[in-house]
Amino acid sequence: MKPIDRQQVQQTIDQLAGKELYIHLETTNGAYASHKNQSFFSAGAFLRNAKIQYVQGKLTGEGPFRLGLEMESGWAYAEGLTDWEIDDSHQVLLAGHDHDGKLAIAFQLSEKPFRK
Amino acid sequence: MERQVLVVFPHPDDEAFGVAGTILSHTQNGTPVTYACLTLGEMGRNMGRPLIANRETLPEIRLKELNEACRLLGIKDLRRFGMRDKTIEFTDEALLVNRMSELIDDVNPSLIITFYPGYAVHPDHNSTAAAVIQAVQKMKPEERPTVHALAFSEGCEEEIGEPDIVHDVSAYADQKIKVVEAHESQTAGIIEMMKQRFLENDETMKDRINTERFWTYPVDNG
Numbered sequence: 079m080k081p082i083d084r085q086q087v088q089q090t091i092d093q094l095a096g097k098e099l100y101i102h103l104e105t106t107n108g109a110y111a112s113h114k115n116q117s118f119f120s121a122g123a124f125l126r127n128a129k130i131q132y133v134q135g136k137l138t139g140e141g142p143f144r145l146g147l148e149m150e151s152g153w154a155y156a157e158g159l160t161d162w163e164i165d166d167s168h169q170v171l172l173a174g175h176d177h178d179g180k181l182a183i184a185f186q187l188s189e190k191p192f193r194k
Numbered sequence: 195m196e197r198q199v200l201v202v203f204p205h206p207d208d209e210a211f212g213v214a215g216t217i218l219s220h221t222q223n224g225t226p227v228t229y230a231c232l233t234l235g236e237m238g239r240n241m242g243r244p245l246i247a248n249r250e251t252l253p254e255i256r257l258k259e260l261n262e263a264c265r266l267l268g269i270k271d272l273r274r275f276g277m278r279d280k281t282i283e284f285t286d287e288a289l290l291v292n293r294m295s296e297l298i299d300d301v302n303p304s305l306i307i308t309f310y311p312g313y314a315v316h317p318d319h320n321s322t323a324a325a326v327i328q329a330v331q332k333m334k335p336e337e338r339p340t341v342h343a344l345a346f347s348e349g350c351e352e353e354i355g356e357p358d359i360v361h362d363v364s365a366y367a368d369q370k371i372k373v374v375e376a377h378e379s380q381t382a383g384i385i386e387m388m389k390q391r392f393l394e395n396d397e398t399m400k401d402r403i404n405t406e407r408f409w410t411y412p413v414d415n416g
Binding site: 079110161163167169173175180182184186193 | 239315
C-alpha cells in the first residue's frame, strides 16, 4: 500500500458512485489489547461482503483521512485512513495503520465479492 | 516417548511462542507431529514497516510463513481447516466438534497439545480448545489421548493451579527463535528485541524461550 493521495482516492470514489459494490469495513485494536492493559476498553467491528451502493462520497481531512459515503437511505463512514491501493483484482483497499504499522481500520470496496 | 502428537491451534504463529521447543523435542526424537491450524490469521494487524501486506494479501503471506515454520519444526503433516480468523467462536459448534473428532480418529494421537479453554485470552484460542476437549470427551475413556493445554490469561494459576508439565527446551532455543522469526509479518517488530534480551541473559526472556509449561487437562472430569 502507499500513502493516500487525496485527489486520486477522490477520483476513484467518484468513479464507483452508483455501482453495486461489496464492502469490507473493519476496525480493530487487536485481541490482546485488554490482556496487555486491563483498563483498556477493547472494541472492534467487522463487516465483509455486505452490498452497498452510494450516491456520492467524499474523502476529507489532512491525513489521517476520513471517508464518508452517502447512500440512498443511509451512510457509511470511516476515520483514521492513511494508506491505499487498487490491487490486481481492481479492489479498492483503504486502511489506517498506526505508528507501528499495525492495521487499525480497513475500508475496502469491490465490484466482485472479496474472498470469504 | 509419545507415539504421535497432534497440535491444534487457530492461528499461524500460535505454535511458535510457548510450544515450539516442545514440538522440536518430539520431532527430533522421531515422533511424528501433526499440526491442525484452523485459520490463516487473516485478521492479523501487523502489516510490516514499511507495509508489505494488506487485508487481502495477508493470508497468502501467512500461509508461506506457516509452511516455513512447519519445515523448521520438522512437522510433515499440516492440516488446515480453512476457517477465518476471529470467527471460530461464532461457527457451528457441533460441526466443529465433529471435525475435531474426525481429525483425532484419523491422526490417532497419544498426546494432543492445544490451548486451555477459558484461559487463553483470544476467543479463537478458547473456542478451538473447547472443541478439542469436547471431541476427546466423546471418546471412550480408555481410548482418550492425553491433553496438554496452554494457559496464559491474567491470574489463570489462581484458578487452575500451577502447570504440572514443565519442559526445559533450552537445547532448542536457537531453533525456536528461528520459528518465531519465520512468522515475519507478525513478529518482525519484536524479534530483534527478543533476540537481544535473550543474548543479554534477561531472565524473563530466557525463561520465555527456555521453559514451556502445560497443564494436563482434566478431560475425565467432564
